[in-house]
Amino acid sequence: MKILDKYLLKTFLITFTTVFVILFFIFILQTIWLFIAELAGKDLDVPLIIKFLLFSMPRIVPLVLPLSVLLASIMTFGNLAENYEFAAMKSSGISLQRAMRGLIIFIVFLSVIAFFFANNVIPYAEYKFINFRKNIAQLKPAMAITEGQFSDVGYYNIKVNKKSGENGNKLSGITIHKKSVNGDGSKTVIKAKNGELISSEKSSILQLVLNNGNYYEDITPKKYTDRKKFPFAKSSFKKYTINIDLSQLNNVDVDEEKVTNSNTMLTVNELSYTLDSLQKNYKTEVTSYSENINLRTIIENKTFNDLANKELVKKRKELPSDILSLFDNRKKAEILRTASSNLSSIGYSIDGSKTNLESKQKNINGHLLALYDKFVIAYGCLMMFFIGAPLGAIIRKGGLGLPIIFAVLIFITFHFINTFGKRFAQQNGMTPFMGAWMSSFVLTPLAILLTYRATNDIGLINMDVVLAPVQKLFQKLIPNKNKTT
Known part of the structure; x- marks a missing residue:
């Protein structure tokens, strides 16, 4: 490894570690605030509180890690550009791609670690966290009831x-x-x-x-x-x-759209196995119900046709276009009542099966989203680096000012699109694949554009593209005085 690569990697790691620790601490405080009702006034001792926080920490990493990579990239490359270190590199014949090469290898390695963390550590922590919350009142019953005030228990x-x-x-x-x-x-x-x-x-x-x-x-x-x-x-x-x-204590969750938490406890192999079973059961139930409805309709039609044939034999007539004309008014009313009753019964059956199948499809979607999320976090780290590094080189600002503004805006966009896509996919509004990867699809073109502009020494916004049409318009509206004279 050359001196330049060591210098850039050391600079990036120091910034990345500092940012990660600060953001992790902030998100831990947010977790404590979200679950304050389960911690405050329950006579919890220090070891139980520490265990509660330790089990909740891994779920924060998918939020903190991409944001840390983004902010550290902007700050690192912004400082290099602000201190004219990039100018010295370019004068020595070192391009931006060459300067980024060592860090790209590190970010790829970090993305692989993030995937294994999401696939192994987070599911285990979720399992321990959810069961700990479930059993917290069983380990110490008095924790479920607070002295001197009403406590909601079941x-x-x-x-x-x-x-x-x-x-x-x-x-x-x-x-x-x-x-x-x-x-x-x-x-x-x-x-x-x-x-x-x-x-x-x-x-x-x-x-x-x-x-x-x-x-x-x-x-x-x-x-x-x-x-x-x-x-x-x-x-x-x-x-x-x-x-x-006390089992319903496990249902206390801030995301009301999730059907079950079990999918977050599974690894990729376990999710694939579970999805295969769920999809087979879903297809079997759809096929079975359609066959039952068809069989029921055929039986009812056969009963009505047999009745109509008997009337034809009695009256010795050919089959008319209006079959009900074969019967008297009393029989017509009876047939119509029976048909209406059967139609209502089938309608209720279809509505009930539709609700049941929609619930099962949502469960399948939740498992698919949990599967794709493990890959999204790995790709998100790589994508955030290719957004942050060229953006820092372009804006040429380090420190905690302008880089934080850009990082927060980009991450909020990423998180909002990600949350919207997953919830929309959960409700069958789009495929789970599109819902999970929507934020990556939206921000990947931005990463490519910023990398291209930074590599070619083009600013963040080419003002000539904006100002040139306005200047031409003013030249047409306000003629040059020299020409008129």
Whole structure:
């Protein structure tokens, strides 16, 4: 490796490491803010919080890594151009392509590492992270309930005045509001003097044993005028056990468009195997349903044709154009009612199957997007380098000013298009391949254009192209005084 390559690689690595650490710290703070409800007020000790953050860190890398490459490239090559080091290189016969060659090899190596990280480390971390969130209340039951305020746990809002015991599982002054299934408020209230939380790591059920309390339920009569007759029901108990399913704690997620998180836990080989099974099952179900509908229609048509043939034999007529004319009015009404009922039944069946098939297709799309994402992050690092390096050479500005503005604008564009494409693909608006690669397809021409302009010493914007037509227009509108005189 020559001195120039060592110098450029050292400069880039120092900048890249600094930017990566700063951005990683910022995104970690964002993760803490997103999951603050699961961390704050739950009596979590330091090791559990550290484990929570460690499991959430790998999912940040796909966001931080391309942005770090972009910003480090702009800053590195911007500093070289600003300090006239590029001018010295060019005067020595070293082109921009030659200066970038060593870093291109490093970025390719970094892209390969990013792919293996996305394929192996992130799925494992997702698996541990999701299961840790699922089991966090089972490892320490009192974490699910905060003292002195209502805590949302499953289908219940629970408030306790005081917690005691070694693990905080002894409760006193308990008030529970049970959520209504219809979503029309809480109609059941349970109050108890004391109770105990019991859980097991092998089960996702949290038991709440209540002692010496009352059970109140607001009864809603069929008629509104009867409300005064049935205000509420009250019963007392010495011991009452509530089973709370904690598995739904895993469903707390900021991206509501995702159907399941299981696809993010799989590697490329596992995704390929799962996709093969899902697609085969999907095709089998479509074929089976179409055959059932066809068979059902044939049977109903055969029944009607047999009935019409019997009427033809009775009346000794040929088959008319209007088959219903063979029957009397009472029979016509019966046939039409049966046909309408069958049509409605088939319509409901088609709607139900359509919803089911759309859900399965969304699941397939989610797995495909997870598969393509592992390759997108690798290509994204390479693409961001070919955007940032020539852009820094063109703008000739290093430091944390103008490079950050360009980097943020480009990355926001990349992230917005990527998010929009994946969500649109999830809803069958486009193919998952296009949804996952849309941001790369949009920004790759920009990388090619910037590399071409930087290689040929062309500025970011050729002002002559913009100003020349305007200048010609003014020359036509305002004639030259020398010519007139």
